[in-house]
Amino acid sequence: MKIIVDMDRCQDHGQCVFSAPEVFRLNAEGHLEYESVPDDSLRDAVEEAADVCPLQAITLEG
Known part of the structure; x- marks a missing residue:
């Protein structure tokens, strides 16, 4: 599993x-x-964690 966080979308909630x-x-x-x-x-x-992200900035691969 690989995590990708779109740091442009993430607002550090x-x-x-x-x-x-x-x-x-x-x-x-x-x-x-x-x-x-x-x-x-x-x-x-x-x-x-990906589900609760208010900006849906977390993606999982694999």
């Missing part, structure tokens, strides 16, 4: 951080950082 904190995090400046190729055991949490 952080909803993904609540759904999958092992993958998504806000840095000290409040901007989103994430692991683009997380372990497949986190798929359910990552799919939920």
